Structures are given as structure tokens and as C-alpha cells.
Amino acid sequence: xxxxxxxxxxxxxxxxxxxxxxxxxxxxxxxxxxxxxxxxxxxxxxxxxxxxxxxxxxxxxxxxxxxxxxxxxxxxxxxxxxxxxxxxxxxxxxxxxxxxxxxxxxxxxxxx
Amino acid sequence: xxxxxxxxxxxxxxxxxxxxxxxxxxxxxxxxxxxxxxxxxxxxxxxxxxxxxxxxxxxxxxxxxxxxxxxxxxxxxxxxxxxxxxxxxxxxxxxxxxxxxxxxxxxxxxxx
Numbered sequence: 001x002x003x004x005x006x007x008x009x010x011x012x013x014x015x016x017x018x019x020x021x022x023x024x025x026x027x028x029x030x031x032x033x034x035x036x037x038x039x040x041x042x043x044x045x046x047x048x049x050x051x052x053x054x055x056x057x058x059x060x061x062x063x064x065x066x067x068x069x070x071x072x073x074x075x076x077x078x079x080x081x082x083x084x085x086x087x088x089x090x091x092x093x094x095x096x097x098x099x100x101x102x103x104x105x106x107x108x109x110x111x112x
Numbered sequence: 113x114x115x116x117x118x119x120x121x122x123x124x125x126x127x128x129x130x131x132x133x134x135x136x137x138x139x140x141x142x143x144x145x146x147x148x149x150x151x152x153x154x155x156x157x158x159x160x161x162x163x164x165x166x167x168x169x170x171x172x173x174x175x176x177x178x179x180x181x182x183x184x185x186x187x188x189x190x191x192x193x194x195x196x197x198x199x200x201x202x203x204x205x206x207x208x209x210x211x212x213x214x215x216x217x218x219x220x221x222x223x224x
């Protein structure tokens with residue numbers, strides 16, 4: 001399809017790991033991104049991965065990229081209540097120039 | 113740098129009125145993007161500029177929407193006449209053109 005797809009909701013307990021999945025569309029996308037949006041705020045870049053990488057780790061965040069399946073995931077280890085937010089996956093499609101195309105976002109709810 | 117600055121943060125207007133949203137990108141960034149966020153459609157790319165030139169405006173929903181970038185430090189998104197279905201949060205973002213986009217805090221537009 002044309003859209004970047006994400007599941008809409010994820011609910012976890014504090015201390016557990018969260019895994020947010022994304023399917024993107026353009027196999028020639030050069031960079032793939034994860035952004036976080038807290039209520040009433042803009043989007044903050046969390047992490048990104050270059051398309052020739054399979055994995056990137058950054059403290060509690062692990063990004064996995066499966067280019068064959070055009071699947072991207074974000075794992076948050078030891079999830080905290082402060083991680084509750086909307087998480088957006090985005091791809092930089094070649095045909096879109098430098099613009100990022102976003103999924104609809106996954107709302108992560110962390111309960112204590 | 114103060115980041116991407118958008119004004120106003122909130123705008124309430126009556127149907128039929130003209131609305132102008134403003135954006136100041138990060139100094140030195142040569143790409144500027146306007147996105148619209150709604151619950152139903154998520155984050156939609158409306159238009160983007162590279163070196164002040166509009167590159168892709170295929171996301172602009174109708175002729176009622178127009179965007180300008182008269183110089184490297186200022187852009188406007190205008191809706192004339194506004195309609196209730198234009199109610200959304202409008203984000204401006206800028207980048208160096210290498211991918212990562214930095215977002216403003218957004219303008220929440222309500223058209224009654």
C-alpha cells in the first residue's frame with residue numbers, strides 16, 4: 001500500500017519492554033525515523049537508522065530494520081511512565097525528496 | 113538556537129475567515145515542511161520548500177490553501193476561506209536537507 005502502517009495502541013506495565021512495529025513502503029528509503037510526541041507538543045526525534053543497517057541501539061532504545069519485509073521496530077527497554085506518548089515511524093522516500101512521510105502513530109500507555 | 117518557531121499557538125476563527133499561520137525555521141536549514149495532524153488522517157505532508165522554492169505541494173488539500181516562503185527565515189500557510197473541516201494542528205518543520213526534521217510546537221486551529 002501507499003501508507004506507512006503502525007498499530008494504533010500499545011499498553012504495557014512499567015518496567016516491561018515495549019515493541020512498536022511499523023511497515024513502510026519505499027524499499028529505496030534512505031533513512032527511517034522514530035519520533036515521539038507528548039500531549040500538546042511537537043514531534044521530537046528519538047532515533048533513526050540508515051537503510052544499510054540492521055540494528056541500532058541507543059541506551060534504552062533498539063531499532064531493528066528488516067529491509068526485505070520493509071519492517072521497522074522500536075524496542076524500549078525498562079519502559080517508564082514518562083515514555084507514555086505517541087510514537088511515529090517515518091520514512092524518507094526518494095520520490096518525496098527530503099520530506100518525511102509518517103505513519104499514523106502508536107499511542108503507548110504505560111501503567112505503574 | 114530556539115528551534116522552529118510557530119505562531120500563533122492557538123487560533124480560533126469563524127468559518128469563512130482568512131487564517132494565516134507563521135513559521136520561522138532553524139537558521140541554516142534549507143528545507144521547510146508544513147504538516148497537518150488530525151485524528152482521522154494522522155500527519156499529512158501539505159507542502160515543502162527547498163531553498164525557499166516550493167518543491168512539492170501535492171498534499172495541499174484545496175485551492176483554499178496556499179503557502180509562501182519569501183525568504184529563508186519565514187514561511188506562511190494561509191487558508192482562505194477557512195472551513196470547520198480545516199480544524200487541526202498544523203506543524204512546521206525544517207531540516208538541512210539530509211533527512212532529520214525538527215518540528216515546531218504546532219498551531220492548533222479551530223474553525224467554528
